[in-house]
Amino acid sequence: MYKEEILEHFKNPHNKGTIKNPSLRASDENHLCGDTIEITLNVKDSRIKDIKFDGSGCALVTASASLLTEYLKGRRLEDIDNLDDKFVIKLLGGEITPARIGCALLPLKALKQIKK
Amino acid sequence: MLNLIKDFPIFNRSINDKRIIYLDNAATTQKPKSVIDAISDFYSNHNSNIHRGIYTLSEESTKMFEDVYKKVSSFIKASSPSEIIFTSGTTFSINMAAECLKNSEFWSEDGEIIITESEHHANILPWMNILSKESAVSGMSSVKNLKVAHIGEDGTLDLNHLRSLLTAKTKIVAVSHVSNVLGAINPIKDIVKIVRENSSALVLVDGAQAVPHFRVNVQNLGCDFYAFSAHKMLGPTGVGVLWARKEILEKLPPFLFGGGMIKEVYFDKASWADIPDKFNAGTPNIAGAVGLGAAIDYLEKVGMLEIEKHEKELVAYCIKSLSSIKGVTIYGSSDIEKRSGVISFTVDKIHAHDLASVLDSGGVAIRSGHHCAMPLHNKLHVSATARASFYLYNGKEDVEALVSGINKAKRIFLS
Numbered sequence: 001m002y003k004e005e006i007l008e009h010f011k012n013p014h015n016k017g018t019i020k021n022p023s024l025r026a027s028d029e030n031h032l033c034g035d036t037i038e039i040t041l042n043v044k045d046s047r048i049k050d051i052k053f054d055g056s057g058c059a060l061v062t063a064s065a066s067l068l069t070e071y072l073k074g075r076r077l078e079d080i081d082n083l084d085d086k087f088v089i090k091l092l093g094g095e096i097t098p099a100r101i102g103c104a105l106l107p108l109k110a111l112k113q114i115k116k
Numbered sequence: 117m118l119n120l121i122k123d124f125p126i127f128n129r130s131i132n133d134k135r136i137i138y139l140d141n142a143a144t145t146q147k148p149k150s151v152i153d154a155i156s157d158f159y160s161n162h163n164s165n166i167h168r169g170i171y172t173l174s175e176e177s178t179k180m181f182e183d184v185y186k187k188v189s190s191f192i193k194a195s196s197p198s199e200i201i202f203t204s205g206t207t208f209s210i211n212m213a214a215e216c217l218k219n220s221e222f223w224s225e226d227g228e229i230i231i232t233e234s235e236h237h238a239n240i241l242p243w244m245n246i247l248s249k250e251s252a253v254s255g256m257s258s259v260k261n262l263k264v265a266h267i268g269e270d271g272t273l274d275l276n277h278l279r280s281l282l283t284a285k286t287k288i289v290a291v292s293h294v295s296n297v298l299g300a301i302n303p304i305k306d307i308v309k310i311v312r313e314n315s316s317a318l319v320l321v322d323g324a325q326a327v328p329h330f331r332v333n334v335q336n337l338g339c340d341f342y343a344f345s346a347h348k349m350l351g352p353t354g355v356g357v358l359w360a361r362k363e364i365l366e367k368l369p370p371f372l373f374g375g376g377m378i379k380e381v382y383f384d385k386a387s388w389a390d391i392p393d394k395f396n397a398g399t400p401n402i403a404g405a406v407g408l409g410a411a412i413d414y415l416e417k418v419g420m421l422e423i424e425k426h427e428k429e430l431v432a433y434c435i436k437s438l439s440s441i442k443g444v445t446i447y448g449s450s451d452i453e454k455r456s457g458v459i460s461f462t463v464d465k466i467h468a469h470d471l472a473s474v475l476d477s478g479g480v481a482i483r484s485g486h487h488c489a490m491p492l493h494n495k496l497h498v499s500a501t502a503r504a505s506f507y508l509y510n511g512k513e514d515v516e517a518l519v520s521g522i523n524k525a526k527r528i529f530l531s
Contacts, residue, residue, distance in 0.1 A: 001477075002474070007529070011529075032485055033485060033500055034486070034493075035467075058467030058468075059467065059470045
């Protein structure tokens with residue numbers, strides 16, 4: 001499960017931090033683990049100009065957020081609607097044990113509740 | 117040290133070509149062949165409903181079921197088998213006690229309940245529920261009259277703080293015998309003494325993490341209620357016990373209504389059976405109870421003192437081994453005499469779930485999370501801990517596998 005790429009994104013996460021005065025914001029938490037995540041976005045002409053995530057979580061939450069934000073940067077805001085669980089699991093290398101699915105999907109769950 | 121692994125069929129299995137190293141015994145325990153066989157024998161040879169069946173099978177199953185009352189009663193040193201109520205587990209036992217008490221002479225509208233900071237949710241929520249004035253459809257808020265006694269540095273209840281919380285309004289004190297997170301053993305006799313000196317409250321003890329691990333003598337403890345589960349002591353899931361003193365049970369109204377709990381029923385009146393049948397509406401988990409009986413037989417054969425000694429040795433070895441790993445924090449007392457076979461810990465910069473996943477890849481099963489004790493984790497200022505918990509079939513080699521798994525996780529995540 002902890003493939004090189006996941007570990008690399010856990011140790012050196014991309015887009016870690018918070019955008020000041022973001023145009024959009026999303027957050028969620030996993031009560032069972034105590035993981036929290038906040039995603040901030042700058043959107044111009046429906047394009048995601050910048051996206052960052054912050055919070056505390058396990059390696060899977062961090063790697064998943066890092067990979068997802070990297071994927072979304074520069075894409076259209078509507079592209080978030082097309083993302084699903086399968087896509088995120090594939091992004092993480094395809095081998096997530098059932099007990100850890102909730103960790104892997106937390107960033108996506110947050111993104112789906114995006115608010116102005 | 118004990119070596120009983122051969123009695124437990126599950127350990128013949130391997131996962132990813134590795135033997136199973138099971139360190140999640142505070143959640144549930146594995147079953148010896150004798151327990152599995154007893155349940156299978158019941159269904160294969162004796163299955164029938166108990167009581168009033170005037171035929172051989174029913175007479176056999178009734179006798180088998182009633183024998184378990186006697187076994188449980190003698191195992192926890194109750195004064196009579198009629199003080200034993202079979203439930204589905206500790207959670208049901210505590211909920212049942214709470215519901216029965218709420219409608220009894222032991223409760224009053226302005227009554228207060230004392231629990232402790234280290235309780236499992238099962239010994240918090242049933243009490244909050246009977247104190248809550250609103251209908252709890254999606255949760256509870258503004259619950260009043262629940263007082264929370266502090267725990268000290270060693271994880272056990274702060275007796276002075278408990279004393280300061282007791283008033284004439286205190287009706288119930290609910291406390292765990294052993295914390296499922298810290299492994300701390302509470303001094304129940306002292307607690308009962310302080311409660312008796314300062315109030316007329318009844319004392320309920322959550323014994324889920326105690327009865328499996330050392331000899332519990334309910335009369336000697338002096339408490340009023342004691343709850344525990346079969347599945348944490350080698351028995352099947354879906355069976356538990358609520359013990360209460362006879363004179364209290366006789367004054368409690370029933371909680372479940374139906375077959376088996378009555379003397380007479382008319383459309384305008386009904387009268388209840390004597391204890392404990394008054395609390396046993398519906399067909400009980402007969403096969404489960406038979407399994408619990410077989411589990412008690414097994415534990416008695418090994419000897420509760422031997423089991424306690426074995427676990428103490430393991431816990432001492434585990435604490436020593438974990439303490440030598442840089443970055444590991446162990447929660448609870450370092451005094452072996454004050455703790456049972458539960459060790460919760462964290463590893464710096466590694467989330468408990470990541471640690472558990474790496475351990476799992478080496479065949480080691482531990483639990484990670486808040487272990488149904490969110491308030492305690494808030495107090496410890498951690499969102500999740502890793503927990504290793506031992507039982508009579510674990511050995512030092514299991515501790516060594518745990519240690520090497522932790523070192524592996526450190527190599528993966530921190531190098």
